[in-house]
Each structure stands twice: as structure tokens, then as C-alpha cells.
Amino acid sequence: MTEPSAASRAPATPPEVPGLAAERTALAWRRTLLSFTAACLVAGQTLPGADGFRTLALAAAVALVLTPPGWWFARSHARHTERHLRTPVPRLRHGRRIAIICGATSALGVGGLTLVLVP
Amino acid sequence: MPAADSARTAVRADRFPRWVYRHGTEPDARFSLANERTILAWVRTSLGLIAGGTALETLDLPMEPHLRLASAVLLLLAGAAVPVLAALEWARTERAMRESRPLPGALTGLLLVCTVTTVGVLLLLALLLR
Numbered sequence: 001m002t003e004p005s006a007a008s009r010a011p012a013t014p015p016e017v018p019g020l021a022a023e024r025t026a027l028a029w030r031r032t033l034l035s036f037t038a039a040c041l042v043a044g045q046t047l048p049g050a051d052g053f054r055t056l057a058l059a060a061a062v063a064l065v066l067t068p069p070g071w072w073f074a075r076s077h078a079r080h081t082e083r084h085l086r087t088p089v090p091r092l093r094h095g096r097r098i099a100i101i102c103g104a105t106s107a108l109g110v111g112g113l114t115l116v117l118v119p
Numbered sequence: 120m121p122a123a124d125s126a127r128t129a130v131r132a133d134r135f136p137r138w139v140y141r142h143g144t145e146p147d148a149r150f151s152l153a154n155e156r157t158i159l160a161w162v163r164t165s166l167g168l169i170a171g172g173t174a175l176e177t178l179d180l181p182m183e184p185h186l187r188l189a190s191a192v193l194l195l196l197a198g199a200a201v202p203v204l205a206a207l208e209w210a211r212t213e214r215a216m217r218e219s220r221p222l223p224g225a226l227t228g229l230l231l232v233c234t235v236t237t238v239g240v241l242l243l244l245a246l247l248l249r
Contacts (some may be wrong), residue, residue: 021152028159032166039166045177050223081152090148094155095135098209102202104157109199112173116191 022085026078032101033070036108037063043108046115073097139210143217154212157211161205161227168234190238197234201227210238 044050044058077097084090134140172194175187204227211223 025152025156028156032159032162032224035163035166038129039170042170043173060247085148090143092151093134101162101204105162105202106199109169109195112169113195
């Protein structure tokens, strides 16, 4: 009896099992939100009056303000993805979240540009 | 038409952006998630550009000041532009996957290469002319 060829063993269409894709995406969101907080900390150093103790206080304030919503955002996004992936036809709705993070990053860039150009 | 196909082709008026989701059928979720991770990587790249541009001016490095300022401005401009371009590319890619078309090319990479090369040259000059 001959072994079936690899082509005949392969399924006609690949199974749509997401595997660890959702987890990798959730981790990517967390990395991005951490980077956003770090970039805000750096950009905060250009604010007028940010010097010495004020710099440290400003950095702590930025971290405290941004970390809880960032954590909540990442957790709710992961849950949303997991819930949708359990349905027969997953309908991921991430467009608004992507627009928010892109808009916020672009606004941070414009803000940094303003602070650098306007003494 | 099977129920699954019907569900795939249904118009998704509640999904943003509509100009992406009202076309085609649902792609494999793994591909959509990979597309999402790609744009997040672009956002992190943009944040790096912003942090670099800001740090150049904040740290007051010993360089020719005008060239240093030009480098910082270029980095910040790119940092502001990259997320917008990346979001458009994410949407174009998602739509191409939904319509089973070839994926569009990446313009954001070209912008990044040009910016980083120009900033590198400017910073080299700024160090030499200080």
C-alpha cells in the first residue's frame, strides 16, 4: 500500500483556526500602548517649565493618567476579539480602535512639533 | 446560497470604515489580525520617530543648532504622517483581502526610508559643522 502524497493529504482549504493570532495581537496592542505612554513621557519634557522636580512630577502624572485607560483598552480589545473568534464567521470590528490610536499618535507628533518650533 | 456565505456577504453597515466593510466577504480572521499587528508596528515606529525628534531638541546635544532643529522637525513630521498613511494602508489591505485582490504596496516604508536617510545625513553634517 502506497502512502498518499502530501498534496492529497492536505485539506482543500486551510482550517480557519486562529490559534495564537488573537493573543499575539493583544500583546501587540499592549506594547503599542506602553510605547505611547513612553513617547508621551519624552514629549512632556519639552513642555515649558518642565525642569528638575517638575519633570519627574510630570512624568509620574502622565504615567498615572495613561496607564489605567490603556490597560482597560487592551483588555476589552482582547475580550472583544476572543468573543468574535468563537463565532462561525468572525466579524472583527477594530476600525475605530485603530483610528483612535493612529489619530492620537499623529496628534502627539503635531503637539511635539509645535512644542519644538514654538519656544 | 449557504447560510455562512450569506452571512459573509451581508453588508456591515455598523463597521468602521464603511468603505472597507461594505465590500467583499469576510477574510480569514488570522489575516485580519496580522494586518492589525502590522499597523500597530507602524504606530510604534511612529512613536519612536516622535520620541527621537523630541529628544534631539530636549537633550540639547552639542551639534550645529539649525541642522539639529531641522532633523527634529523632520522626525516629528514623519511621526505625525506615518500613522495616517499606515491607517490608510491598513484599510486598503483589509479591503483587498475582502475582495480577494492582490495586496497593495506599502508607501509608508518609502516615507520612512527617505526620512531616516535624510535625518542621518543632517545629523552627520550637524556633528561635523558644530
